Structures are given as structure tokens and as C-alpha cells.
Amino acid sequence: MKLLARAVAATLMSFAVTAAACAQEVKTVPAVDLKRYAGKWYEIAKIPNGFQKKCVSGTTAEYRALEGGEIGVTNRCKTADGSDEAQGVARVVPGSNNSKLQVRFAPSWLGWLPMVWGDYWIMALDEQYTLATVGSPTREYLWILSRTPTISDEQYENAVNDATKQGFDTSRLVKSKQ
Numbered sequence: 316m317k318l319l320a321r322a323v324a325a326t327l328m329s330f331a332v333t334a335a336a337c338a339q340e341v342k343t344v345p346a347v348d349l350k351r352y353a354g355k356w357y358e359i360a361k362i363p364n365g366f367q368k369k370c371v372s373g374t375t376a377e378y379r380a381l382e383g384g385e386i387g388v389t390n391r392c393k394t395a396d397g398s399d400e401a402q403g404v405a406r407v408v409p410g411s412n413n414s415k416l417q418v419r420f421a422p423s424w425l426g427w428l429p430m431v432w433g434d435y436w437i438m439a440l441d442e443q444y445t446l447a448t449v450g451s452p453t454r455e456y457l458w459i460l461s462r463t464p465t466i467s468d469e470q471y472e473n474a475v476n477d478a479t480k481q482g483f484d485t486s487r488l489v490k491s492k493q
Contacts, residue, residue, distance in 0.1 A: 341452045341481055344440045346412035349386065351444045352437075353378045356460040358392075358491045359471065362483070364456055366401075366420075369394045372492035376460065378405070388418055405435060439477050448474050454483050464493040 358374035361367065367374070370392035379387045381404065388403040401420050408415035414437045421431035433456070439448035445462040459466075459474045471490075479485045 339482070341436055341438060341450055341454065343411065343414035343436045343438055345414065347414050347437050347440060348444075349378075349380065349407075349413050352413075352440075352447075353380060353386070354462070356447065356462060357464045357493065359459040359461050359466055359474075360488045360490045361459070362455070362457040362487045363489055367392065369396075369399060371395055373398075374491050386416070388420075390420075406432075438481060439474065446470060446474070448478055450478065450481070450483060454481075457483050457485070457488065459488075 355375055355377045358376070361374075372393045374392040375390070377389045377391075379389075381387045384407070386405040386407075388401075388405050390401045390403070392399050403418055403420035404423070404426075405416045405418045407413050408417060416435040416437075417432040418435045419426055419432050421428075425431050434451040434453070436450055436452060437447055438450050440446070446466060447460045448458070449460060450457045457478055459471065459478075461470075475485045475488065478488075
């Protein structure tokens with residue numbers, strides 16, 4: 316009976332920690348050097364989402380500076396039928412020191428509509444710009460990204476633990492296949 320009581324108490328404590336984290340805004344890194352962030356990133360894991368449902372492996376994102384301060388985005392993945400590519404653009408959220416971006420994959424003539432922009436918040440980024448955790452303030456989206464197709468178990472667990480502390484349901488994370 317004591318074991319059951321401890322299990323219930325631990326579960327309730329876990330829910331309380333998650334609820335407290337969800338009540339707070341998702342925290343981002345203090346600042347991002349977009350020139351260093353540019354380049355190719357490999358998806359290590361993600362919370363599944365509708366716009367990537369056809370991707371089965373080899374998911375990457377590539378960022379490049381565009382004139383006017385925007386960032387070009389190219390997402391690629393392998394699908395059951397071959398491969399897929401999506402071209403988009405990102406813009407910096409003012410006052411975020413480049414740690415909060417909004418991304419659009421809809422045609423540019425729809426860019427004036429707020430609903431075509433998705434939040435891309437850089438929550439963790441190592442000093443070498445080789446490992447990043449990106450999410451959304453709603454906690455609906457989460458990605459662990461790396462400059463290399465694989466990372467160590469320790470790096471993965473640290474990224475997962477950090478996202479869990481921010482209130483993300485990391486039990487939904489799926490490791491990506493390269």
C-alpha cells in the first residue's frame with residue numbers, strides 16, 4: 316500500500332511540475348547570431364505534426380540570409396514515394412534578439428495573414444551552434460536539431476529533459492530516422 320501511495324504522490328508531483336511549467340511562457344535563449352545559425356540542421360527528434368506526416372526519414376532544415384533581413388528556409392525529407400521539399404521564409408520577432416522567429420511556407424502574397432506564420436522559438440542552443448531545441452509557445456511543436464545526423468545519448472537526454480522542464484509533453488517525441 317505504501318508503494319502505491321508513493322507512486323500516486325510521484326504522479327501527482329509530476330503533474331504539478333508540468334502544470335507549473337505550462338503556466339509559464341516558454342523560455343528562449345538570450346540571443347541568436349543568425350549568421351552562425353544559418354546552414355544545414357538535421358532533425359534528431361520531433362513531436363509529430365500534420366505538415367510532416369509524409370516524412371519517413373532524412374529530415375533536414377536549411378537556413379540562409381535573404382536581402383531585407385529575412386531568412387530563407389528549405390525543409391527536406393524522404394517520403395515513401397521519394398522525397399519532399401518545402402520552401403519558406405522566416406522573420407525575426409522584434410525585441411527577441413533573434414531567438415524567436417516566425418516561419419511561413421504559404422505563398423508570399425498570403426504573408427499579410429497572421430495565420431500563415433508559425434512560431435519557431437529557439438529554446439536551447441549550444442555555444443558551438445551544433446545542437447538546438449526549437450519549439451512553439453503553445454508547446455504543440457518541438458524539434459531537436461543537430462548539425463550532424465546523430466547525437467550522443469547524453470545530448471539527447473539533456474535536450475529532452477530541458478524541454479520537459481519547459482512543460483512540453485516529451486513522451487510524444489519521436490526520434491527521426493536518417
